[in-house]
Each structure stands twice: as structure tokens, then as C-alpha cells.
Amino acid sequence: MDVTTVTHEIQPVFDSRSRVLLLGTMPSPASREQGFYYGHPQNRFWRVIAAIFDEPAPRTIEEKRDMLLHHHVALWDVLASCEIEGASDASIRDAQPNDLARIFDAADIRAVFATGTKAGELYRKLIEPTLGVPCTTLPSTSPANAKMKLADLVGAYGKALLPLLGETEKHVLPVADVVKLEKEIAKSGTSLSTLMERAGRALAKVAFDEAQATASQHDPNNAMQRQADAISHTPHDNQNGSTGRTSSNSHTAEASDPSDENQAAPHIAILCGSGNNGGDGWVAARELARAGCAVDLVTKRPAREISAEPAHEQALLTEAIASKPANTPRAGLHQTASSSQTAASAPTAPQTTATQHAKPRAIAIHVSPSGDELACLFAAADVIVDAILGTGFSGDSVLAPYDAWIRLANEQRSRGARIVAADVPSGLSAQTGKAAEPCLKAHETVTMIASKPGLETPYAFAFCGTVHVAPLAYIEPILESWKQRETVDNASAGNDSLIGSSVATDANAALEAAGAGKPPSLKHDAFRRAETEDDDGYDPYSDRPPTPEPLFQADPWN
Numbered sequence: 001m002d003v004t005t006v007t008h009e010i011q012p013v014f015d016s017r018s019r020v021l022l023l024g025t026m027p028s029p030a031s032r033e034q035g036f037y038y039g040h041p042q043n044r045f046w047r048v049i050a051a052i053f054d055e056p057a058p059r060t061i062e063e064k065r066d067m068l069l070h071h072h073v074a075l076w077d078v079l080a081s082c083e084i085e086g087a088s089d090a091s092i093r094d095a096q097p098n099d100l101a102r103i104f105d106a107a108d109i110r111a112v113f114a115t116g117t118k119a120g121e122l123y124r125k126l127i128e129p130t131l132g133v134p135c136t137t138l139p140s141t142s143p144a145n146a147k148m149k150l151a152d153l154v155g156a157y158g159k160a161l162l163p164l165l166g167e168t169e170k171h172v173l174p175v176a177d178v179v180k181l182e183k184e185i186a187k188s189g190t191s192l193s194t195l196m197e198r199a200g201r202a203l204a205k206v207a208f209d210e211a212q213a214t215a216s217q218h219d220p221n222n223a224m225q226r227q228a229d230a231i232s233h234t235p236h237d238n239q240n241g242s243t244g245r246t247s248s249n250s251h252t253a254e255a256s257d258p259s260d261e262n263q264a265a266p267h268i269a270i271l272c273g274s275g276n277n278g279g280d281g282w283v284a285a286r287e288l289a290r291a292g293c294a295v296d297l298v299t300k301r302p303a304r305e306i307s308a309e310p311a312h313e314q315a316l317l318t319e320a321i322a323s324k325p326a327n328t329p330r331a332g333l334h335q336t337a338s339s340s341q342t343a344a345s346a347p348t349a350p351q352t353t354a355t356q357h358a359k360p361r362a363i364a365i366h367v368s369p370s371g372d373e374l375a376c377l378f379a380a381a382d383v384i385v386d387a388i389l390g391t392g393f394s395g396d397s398v399l400a401p402y403d404a405w406i407r408l409a410n411e412q413r414s415r416g417a418r419i420v421a422a423d424v425p426s427g428l429s430a431q432t433g434k435a436a437e438p439c440l441k442a443h444e445t446v447t448m449i450a451s452k453p454g455l456e457t458p459y460a461f462a463f464c465g466t467v468h469v470a471p472l473a474y475i476e477p478i479l480e481s482w483k484q485r486e487t488v489d490n491a492s493a494g495n496d497s498l499i500g501s502s503v504a505t506d507a508n509a510a511l512e513a514a515g516a517g518k519p520p521s522l523k524h525d526a527f528r529r530a531e532t533e534d535d536d537g538y539d540p541y542s543d544r545p546p547t548p549e550p551l552f553q554a555d556p557w558n
């Protein structure tokens, strides 16, 4: 192979919030062509990073960058230039290091990791003597290190990185601010439709994990274990192509073979409203079908009659790959055929009855099914996904037909079905936490962009179950700019009070709780006592010992 002189031309990923730095040697030809790190489809780097944060694998460069920044991981390479044969690290000659000072100057980097032996060696030789910061070598995610399994890589990276990164900042934002954020993200180039795709993928991942957990309770050797990789880690979206059951993706070496007849495919019923919450469900249907699930999608209206955008656009995409038309609820089949028989393969002919042994489609769409039909679908479902109503819901009661859908889903829950809600359980006000009649009771809620006040009330758990925040985009810089703008506005208006607190981050919530009367500084100073704070004479931060409290009150009669 020819020796080429390569100069590093991809910008490092970092900002002031970065806490660990990952370094490779030099982008491979595939990465250079793509213009971003670890671009070779067989390289497991992005799957490993997504798995340690329990998020769907990022697909675009923007998603990859956002995921790293959101979790405070900086990424670059040891070398600025070198001579190299193809992607062979062993052939590297005349290596010139990158100047890491620009990252260390900007961020409080707590540890440096090399993503392979050669990167570690080069770092120790070319960078450590001047920088003085040691580096730990992690196993390579490259296909050349095929002997290392994905699970072992995830274990090694998780053990190294997670203790240093800690929790990401949790934001609880009013619904109006989330809408404002969506618009700002869209203005900066990520369309609302793309955000919805990310929302649907995050929803699908949690639903799939739920189904997998349920199945493994029944059968620890279930083939679904292997299918998990398909939903978490498939790198390319195949919107216009076929569903996962018919397209085996060459990039998911460790994914299941969707044509394996012995696999017990999970059954997922997805309830979609006609607003954008429903749009998350339409996207999730594609993702779940691609991962080998048998999906029954329930909607009040066919895709063409949905007016909310981007839900309409996403529904049309899903409809284009779904089976047509679903005359008989698939669940009807499950009363006579075992789920493993029916769910393992993808059909081409329309299905009518169980006795014809027609194979099920990946996605069956049911428009306004009757109560009996819905009960039948639910009876076959391992997981029910609630994408009926989200932040756009209002009122004290849920109107038909959604009220009946919610009641039936809650009944099925009491028979053992698991329920995953998109953004907020249908019937719960995302803003106030008030539950309408009826209100869906989820085991898991995947809330988009940030948590909302209604999900944080003391009794919200009864409806939300475990809340997962799907970030969808890196929002920290936007929130920071809002805070700065508000500080400037307050200062110019001579307003001495706290920021209007549309952004309820932990830090300013703590300030609010302390009743601070000064304009907030962007950095919360834990040692500064608020002037208005009650003072009972003892300052816990002072060196003065407290006056001991009497063990008993003096007897007033004595």
C-alpha cells in the first residue's frame, strides 16, 4: 500500500464543560472522507459511547458531536500529521503531535484516554513530556481488535469514563420554554422533523429494552438479547427502504440475523394521537420494526389526514413501509398461533386468518379500531407505547376515542403489559402535573429535550414511572445564552430580582430555594450566604461551634 503524508483536518470536539479527553492516533481514510472521527462503519466507537450512556447510537455527525458534548467528553487525535499506509497504525512515521493546550486552556480536563495502544504510545512519547498529564490506554474499538466483544468494550469504556463524568445537568423547563428551544434548535439547522426522528428513536430504544427485559424474565436465553444491538446500534437510517426484518444491515456485525426463524420477536402496540406526540410514535414504529419487532400502530386518522407537522411527514414515511391494509388485527392471529411463529418473518401477501398461516407484516396500521379489536391487539402486546397526547394536551378530561384507549391500556397493564409513554403520559399535564380523567399509567416515560414541571411533582411517579430524558440536541449553549440575555435585560431594567427563571436548572433552583435577593451570577457560589437568609445565630459554614441544644425543654410548671 502507498505511503501518504496525512495532515489532520478535523476540528477537535470540546467546550468549556468537557471533563475527559479521548485521543485516537489519526483519522482513518474512511473518517477523513466523512469529515468526522471513527467513520468506518465497522468501527464500534460510536456504539460503545452510546451504550455507556444508554442512548440510541448517533447516526449523523451532528448527533455524534452533540452526544459527546452533552456528556462532557472531548475528542481529538494525538497526531497533527504523519506518514501512514492506509489506516495501519503500525506504519506511522514522522509523527507530529497536535497542540492539546487549546483544549486544556478551555476546559477542566480530569483525565486523558487513548483509544488504542498506538495512540497511547505516541501520546507518551510526543505529548506527555511537555504537557505533564498522564494518559490511560483503552482497548481499540477498531475492527482490527475483533477479538474484543462489544460488551467488553462497553464495560472497559464505561468503567473508565463514567466515574469521571458523573451526572449530566438536569433541566426542568416549562413547556413554553421547550417549544421555544425546539424553534431555536430548528433555526440553527436541525429541523423539527429531525428532532422528531431522534425523539422516536429514543422512544423505540426504551420500548425495546422494556420488551427485552420482559422476555428475558421468561427466557434468559431469548434471541431478543441479540436483537438489542439492532435497535441501539444500527448506524444508518433506512427511511425509504424496507423494515429491519427484511434488510439485514452489514454494519451491525453483532446484531441479530432478523431472518432467524427461532427468534421470538417482541410485539409492540403503539397508540398514536393526531398531534406531534403521535409523530414520535410513527417514527418509533419504523425503528422497532427495523429491529425485528412486530408492530401494531393504532391511529384515529390515516397518515394523509394528520395535519400537525412534522407528524404528518413522519406518518407518511411510516405508512409507505407498512403493510396495507390491516383488515384483521394481527392480535387475532395470536389467539391461535404462538408469537414466535407469527412474528419471526416478514410477509408479502395480505393476511386474513390465522389458519392460512399468513406471516405478519412488520408494521400493521389500524385506523380507529373498535374497543374489541384494540383489546385484542393489547392482549398480544409485550409493550404498549403511548404516543397519544403530549405537551399539547389540555383539559380536565380526555376526549374520545383516546379516553377509551387509555382505559384499555391501563387495564392491560394490570394484566402484565409494560407501558412506555412518549414525552408525558397521556392525560397528565406536562406543565402542572394535574392528571385528567382518565390518565395513562406508564412504567417508563421518555421525555424529550428536558424534563417538565408536571413530571417532577411528588405524585407524578404514579403516572410517569421512571423518567428518561432524551436530550435530542445539545441545548446547554442555548440555555446559557438565555441566562446571559436575561441577566443583561435585568441589569438594564434595574431589576434586582432573580432571573425570571424560565430556565429552572439545578443551580438556579438552588439559588431560588435559598431566596437569594441578588442577581444571579452564572456560577453558583456555594459559600456565599444569601443576604435574606434566616439566621438563627449559627452559621454551619463558620468555625464557631454551635451552642448545644438542651436535651429536654425546661418544665414550665417547675
Ligand SMILES: NC(=O)C1=CN([C@@H]2O[C@H](COP(=O)(O)OP(=O)(O)OC[C@H]3O[C@@H](n4cnc5c(N)ncnc54)[C@H](O)[C@@H]3O)[C@@H](O)[C@H]2O)[C@@H](O)CC1
Residues within 6 Å of the ligand: 182, 192, 193, 195, 196, 199, 200, 273, 274, 275, 276, 277, 278, 279, 280, 308, 310, 388, 389, 390, 391, 392, 393, 394, 395, 396, 397, 398, 399, 400, 402, 422, 423, 424, 448
Ligand atoms: N414540535 C416538534 O418538533 C417536536 C415535538 N415533539 C412531540 O410533540 C409533542 C407536542 O406536539 P403537539 O404540540 O402537536 O401536541 P400533542 O400532540 O401533545 O397534542 C395535540 C393533540 O392533542 C389533542 N388534544 C388536546 N387536548 C385534548 C383532550 N383533552 N382530549 C383529547 N385530545 C386532546 C389535540 O386535538 C391535538 O390533536 C411533544 O409532546 C413531543 O412528544 C417531539 O417529537 C420533539 C420534536
Ligand SMILES: [K+]
Residues within 6 Å of the ligand: 277, 386, 387, 388, 389, 390, 421, 422, 423, 424, 425, 426
Ligand atoms: K404520551
